[in-house]
Amino acid sequence: MVEHRRWNDIVAYGILTLGVFLVVFPVYIAVIASTHDAATVVNGNMPMWPGGHALENYTRAIFVGGARASREPVGHMLVNSFISATGIALGKIFISILSAYAVVYFRFPLRQTAFWIIFITLMLPVEVRIYPTYKVIADLHMLDSYGGLILPLIASATGTLLFRQFFMTVPDELLEASRIDGAGPYRFFKDTLLPLSVTTMAALFVIQFIYGWNQYLWPLLITTQDSMQTIVTGIKKMLTTTDELAEWQLAMATAVLAMLPPVAVVILMQRLFVRGMIETEK
Amino acid sequence: MEKHAFFGNKLLPYLLLVPQLAITLVFFYWPASQAVRQSFLREDAFGLSSEFVGLENYQALFAQPEYYKTMATTVVFSSLVAALSLAIALLFATQADKNLKAAPVFKVMMIWPYAVAPAVAGVLWLFMFHPTLGTLARPMRLMGFNWNPLLSGSHAMALVVMAAVWKQIAYNFLFFLAGLQSIPRSVLEAGAIDGAGPLRRFWTITFPLLSPTTFFLLVVNVVYVFFDTFGIIDAVTSGGPAGSTTTMVYKVYADGRLGGDLGGSAAQSVVLMAIVIAMTAIQFRYVERKVQY
Numbered sequence: 001m002v003e004h005r006r007w008n009d010i011v012a013y014g015i016l017t018l019g020v021f022l023v024v025f026p027v028y029i030a031v032i033a034s035t036h037d038a039a040t041v042v043n044g045n046m047p048m049w050p051g052g053h054a055l056e057n058y059t060r061a062i063f064v065g066g067a068r069a070s071r072e073p074v075g076h077m078l079v080n081s082f083i084s085a086t087g088i089a090l091g092k093i094f095i096s097i098l099s100a101y102a103v104v105y106f107r108f109p110l111r112q113t114a115f116w117i118i119f120i121t122l123m124l125p126v127e128v129r130i131y132p133t134y135k136v137i138a139d140l141h142m143l144d145s146y147g148g149l150i151l152p153l154i155a156s157a158t159g160t161l162l163f164r165q166f167f168m169t170v171p172d173e174l175l176e177a178s179r180i181d182g183a184g185p186y187r188f189f190k191d192t193l194l195p196l197s198v199t200t201m202a203a204l205f206v207i208q209f210i211y212g213w214n215q216y217l218w219p220l221l222i223t224t225q226d227s228m229q230t231i232v233t234g235i236k237k238m239l240t241t242t243d244e245l246a247e248w249q250l251a252m253a254t255a256v257l258a259m260l261p262p263v264a265v266v267i268l269m270q271r272l273f274v275r276g277m278i279e280t281e282k
Numbered sequence: 283m284e285k286h287a288f289f290g291n292k293l294l295p296y297l298l299l300v301p302q303l304a305i306t307l308v309f310f311y312w313p314a315s316q317a318v319r320q321s322f323l324r325e326d327a328f329g330l331s332s333e334f335v336g337l338e339n340y341q342a343l344f345a346q347p348e349y350y351k352t353m354a355t356t357v358v359f360s361s362l363v364a365a366l367s368l369a370i371a372l373l374f375a376t377q378a379d380k381n382l383k384a385a386p387v388f389k390v391m392m393i394w395p396y397a398v399a400p401a402v403a404g405v406l407w408l409f410m411f412h413p414t415l416g417t418l419a420r421p422m423r424l425m426g427f428n429w430n431p432l433l434s435g436s437h438a439m440a441l442v443v444m445a446a447v448w449k450q451i452a453y454n455f456l457f458f459l460a461g462l463q464s465i466p467r468s469v470l471e472a473g474a475i476d477g478a479g480p481l482r483r484f485w486t487i488t489f490p491l492l493s494p495t496t497f498f499l500l501v502v503n504v505v506y507v508f509f510d511t512f513g514i515i516d517a518v519t520s521g522g523p524a525g526s527t528t529t530m531v532y533k534v535y536a537d538g539r540l541g542g543d544l545g546g547s548a549a550q551s552v553v554l555m556a557i558v559i560a561m562t563a564i565q566f567r568y569v570e571r572k573v574q575y
Contacts, residue, residue: 008480012377013384019374019451020391026406026448027398029417033409044415099302105288106295114299121310123562127509127531128554131538131547132313132320152309160302172287185289214399216513217535232399236517239405248409255402262397267390274393277453278460 027259034058034253041248053249061253072226072234074254080149081213081230082261087150088212089205096159096204097197101189103160104167105175122157126218134221144228149219153212158280159204165279166200167193203276206269210262231258314555320548339549348525349533349550356529359443360507367447368499371454372492376484378455379462389459396452400445401513407445408518431519435526438519442527445514450506454499461495462488501565505558530554 033041036051062075102108103115126133133152142148170193178188219230229237235258238251266273321339323332343349378388395403410418413430422429431437465488473483512531515521521528521536528536534554538547 005480008380009382012380012382015377016374016382016384016388016392019370019377020388023392023395023448023451026403026410029410030406042415044420046415046417048417095302095305098298102295102298104285106291106298107288108292108295111295114303117311118302118306121306123559124310124314124555125505125509125558127512128534128551128558129310129313129317130535131544131551132316133309135316136309136313151305155302155305155309168285172285175285175287179287185291185294188289210397214397214401214513216399216401216516220516232401232513235405236401239408239517248415251405252409255405258402259398262399263394266394266397270390270393274456277396277456 027256030252030255033249034256036249038247038249041252057249057253058257061250061257072229074231074234074257076227077229077231077234077254078257078261080146080228081232081258083146084149084215084219084230085209085212087146088153088215089208091150091154092156092159092208093201093204095154096157097163097201100160100163100167101193104164105185105188118157118160120157121155122161126152130217130221137222143222144225148222149215149228149230150212153215153218159208162200162204162280163197166197170196199272199275200279202269203272203279206265206272207276207280209265213262317548317551317555320544321552324545335545339545340553343546343549343553351525352528352530352533355439355525355527356508359439359446359511359527359529360504362443363446363450363507363511364500364503366443367450367454367503368496370447371451372458372496374451375455375458375462376488378459392455393452395449396456398449399513400449400510401517403445403449404442404514404517407441407448411441411444433523435523438523438527442511442514442518445518446507446511449514450503453506454503457495457499458492461492465491498565501561505561508554508558 032048032050033046034057035054036046037053037056040046040051061073062078063073065073099114099118103111137143137148137152140148142151174192175188178192183191213230214232215230216232219233223229223233226237231254235251235254238254239246239248322334322336324335324338325332374392378385378392382388398406408416408431410416411429411431413419413432419429429437431441469487469491470483473487478486508529509531511529512535515527515529515532516535519527521532530550531554534547534550537543537550
């Protein structure tokens with residue numbers, strides 16, 4: 001800062017500590033609840049420190065599942081979430097790097113039209129067209145399948161715009177140099193452009209993995225079998241019984257498991273995450 | 283912005299575009315056009331035949347008092363969430379922008395909730411404020427406050443607003459911090475030399491220079507509240523009690539699923555699309571200006 005004042009720093013530390021407390025508290029409560037037995041959680045007088053049932057709750061959630069509303073083990077839901085989140089992230093990277101390459105490095109009739117066709121998809125999130133999209137998936141016999149979970153969500157322009165923006169910053173001299181070396185479009189893409197794009201791809205992967213993992217409405221609609229549901233949709237189903245019967249300690253263990261992978265991605269790959277966030281919003 | 287060096291292949295660019303265009307056409311344009319088409323049709327009770335009814339679905343929609351209530355709920359919900367999460371995030375971002383030793387640690391601690399799914403955030407807040415077993419509901423009752431989000435519409439709204447704000451602070455914090463760090467130090471130093479204190483510098487220098495970021499975030503936040511909060515609302519209140527937390531997106535979902543009124547649901551989708559397109563257009567006008575800034 002411009003000048004250094006002691007009280008100014010103290011105020012800053014105070015406010016930020018309060019902020020971190022606000023941010024962490026709900027998650028802390030969930031972690032605590034996941035370590036107590038059902039009776040302790042339900043009586044409304046849960047202590048603020050961990051109990052002794054963590055192992056029991058987590059093993060039951062992961063391998064057995066709830067006793068009442070949803071009998072699907074969370075372990076399986078985690079696998080479904082991993083497959084669909086990875087599929088969405090990789091699928092988006094694959095289709096968008098190719099289309100951005102076409103739009104930036106080639107001149108052909110209808111180039112602008114193609115770009116706009118893709119670009120407009122930015123405007124309409126899946127939430128506003130859920131039932132017609134559901135019908136398409138049903139007609140294609142893709143309900144309760146990974147294809148149905150993944151494909152409709154990779155139809156968006158974010159990735160194409162990001163790669164387009166990045167390709168624009170690649171100096172023209174690189175293309176001229178590889179053309180002199182006799183490289184065609186495939187060689188240039190593989191040997192020059194792809195290696196340069198690694199960071200952009202990684203940043204996009206981080207953002208899209210989180211996006212895919214956290215999907216809720218779409219998986220809720222197109223999965224009818226418990227064996228296909230993702231962990232984020234599974235939690236709610238554990239709580240749909242009447243409140244007295246809901247197994248909150250298992251639901252909270254599931255919530256912790258549902259948060260763990262994407263939160264770990266943000267914390268461990270903070271640089272890529274921040275980059276991806278800021279770049280995709282430009 | 284155009285490249286001056288490019289390849290001259292005739293067929294290859296089309297092949298490269300095929301995957302994205304195919305997916306976009308099948309899962310985006312086709313359903314979107316179906317939504318528009320369906321909003322002009324009425325299906326019979328068995329879904330066997332449908333007839334063209336013109337604007338009847340829209341007339342029916344706008345004749346429903348509930349629909350206006352849903353719009354009002356959406357406006358209240360979005361303004362509360364956007365205003366609170368922006369204000370809180372700006373407060374934290376300005377503190378984290380100071381030259382603190384622990385600033386990087388605070389930064390990580392503030393941004394990770396971005397990765398929590400809205401539906402999970404909803405479940406966390408529901409658990410804390412659950413009328414019978416919530417850790418925080420108990421002290422509230424002991425203080426004589428009859429807290430019950432399962433019965434009271436305003437309590438339910440307060441709960442979904444808190445959960446939505448909690449989750450959105452991370453995003454706003456990240457962008458505010460980036461915006462603050464791009465403000466040239468020399469301008470602030472000049473202010474300090476002229477005798478302006480930190481608070482005065484904030485309101486007369488920092489806040490005006492931050493306005494592009496703030497405006498961008500305002501649009502993004504409204505879009506967030508419209509769509510991404512579906513999970514929060516479904517997990518916490520399912521639109522209740524008595525429709526008091528049913529937003530426009532939630533109503534599209536509920537009407538199509540429970541009521542089976544596909545024409546009406548499609549008409550609602552089309553209205554929503556129009557709103558989003560308008561908001562995106564505003565955002566792009568702003569982006570144009572940012573380039574000059």
